[in-house]
Amino acid sequence: MAQKSPSVLRMLCRGLIRRCAHCGEPGAFFISWFKTQDRCRGCKLLWQRNTQGFVLGALAINFVLTGRLILS
Ligand SMILES: [Zn+2]
Known part of the structure; x- marks a missing residue:
């Protein structure tokens, strides 16, 4: 039986406190604040999707928020 996927809100909240979004x-993913590992320690979820542009969304959000903080 497949495990039920958590809601989007729950996954975002887990990500904000540096927990695995899935389990x-x-x-799970963070060795330190700036270093990650490939798989979750708990559920073995693969962090990198090996597709180009996977981190582009995170970088764009980071760029916009940082720019907003500097200019405000
Ligand atoms: Zn996990």
Whole structure:
């Protein structure tokens, strides 16, 4: 039986506190604030999708928020 996927809101909240979005394992992907590992320690979810532009959304959001903070 397949495990039910968590809601989008729950996944975002888990990401904000550095937990795995899928299983909620604390510190699952992050070795430190700036270093990640390939798979979750709890559910073995692959972090990198190996597609170009995968981190582009995160970089764009980071760029906009940083620019907004500097200019405000
Ligand atoms: Zn996980």
